Amino acid sequence: GENVEQHPSTLSVQEGDSAVIKCTYSDSASNYFPWYKQELGKGPQLIIDIRSNVGEKKDQRIAVTLNKTAKHFSLHITETQPEDSAVYFCAAHTDKLIFGTGTRLQVFP
Amino acid sequence: DAGVTQSPTHLIKTRGQQVTLRCSPISGHKSVSWYQQVLGQGPQFIFQYYEKEERGRGNFPDRFSARQFPNYSSELNVNALLLGDSALYLCASTPNVAAMDQPQHFGDGTRLSIL
Numbered sequence: 463g464e465n466v467e468q469h470p471s472t473l474s475v476q477e478g479d480s481a482v483i484k485c486t487y488s489d490s491a492s493n494y495f496p497w498y499k500q501e502l503g504k505g506p507q508l509i510i511d512i513r514s515n516v517g518e519k520k521d522q523r524i525a526v527t528l529n530k531t532a533k534h535f536s537l538h539i540t541e542t543q544p545e546d547s548a549v550y551f552c553a554a555h556t557d558k559l560i561f562g563t564g565t566r567l568q569v570f571p
Numbered sequence: 572d573a574g575v576t577q578s579p580t581h582l583i584k585t586r587g588q589q590v591t592l593r594c595s596p597i598s599g600h601k602s603v604s605w606y607q608q609v610l611g612q613g614p615q616f617i618f619q620y621y622e623k624e625e626r627g628r629g630n631f632p633d634r635f636s637a638r639q640f641p642n643y644s645s646e647l648n649v650n651a652l653l654l655g656d657s658a659l660y661l662c663a664s665t666p667n668v669a670a671m672d673q674p675q676h677f678g679d680g681t682r683l684s685i686l
Binding site: 463466468493494496498503504505506507508511513551553555557558559560561562563564 | 611615674675
């Protein structure tokens with residue numbers, strides 16, 4: 463079945479640095495790739511998504527890239543701030559959403 | 572506008588009991604999906620309902636069931652609870668589409684603990 467691998471599991475950066483989280487999916491039929499941010503005690507919140515007919519998408523400090531050939535997609539956060547600290551999940555969709563195992567991002571002031 | 576609301580927020584049950592979790596989608600959203608999130612893992616898909624019909628089912632035993640009401644709210648029912656059912660149960664809604672390749676709006680979940 464569909465599988466999504468996510469790396470790293472934890473990531474610590476200094477405020478102002480960039481953070482990159484990478485995911486790999488197994489089903490080449492996957493067509494939709496959202497990224498979610500989950501803060502403690504809250505449900506996941508969609509921060510950006512990309513479809514299989516697009517290679518890159520940017521929204522202010524957040525960008526996502528997709529390499530369909532390699533079945534990789536990545537989240538890039540620039541100019542990180544302490545409020546970016548949270549757990550981030552990637553997901554891939556075929557007939558349902560399959561989530562990665564999450565990356566705990568810590569941004570130190 | 573109110574987001575996805577779930578009740579209760581926390582619940583403690585013992586093994587063998589039954590539990591019902593409730594979800595109200597965003598106003599106007601007709602599709603509701605349920606997910607189980609075990610501590611330290613990503614959400615895992617359980618069910619999707621659209622227009623009161625089951626449209627998708629994940630790899631969960633028959634002890635798990637759900638339904639959607641005419642007002643598009645939904646209930647998730649779990650029978651014969653096991654220790655491994657301890658998790659955060661999340662509900663998500665999407666607008667007027669059955670497909671899940673649309674932004675899903677999550678509630679804050681019900682934390683279920685089995686003793």
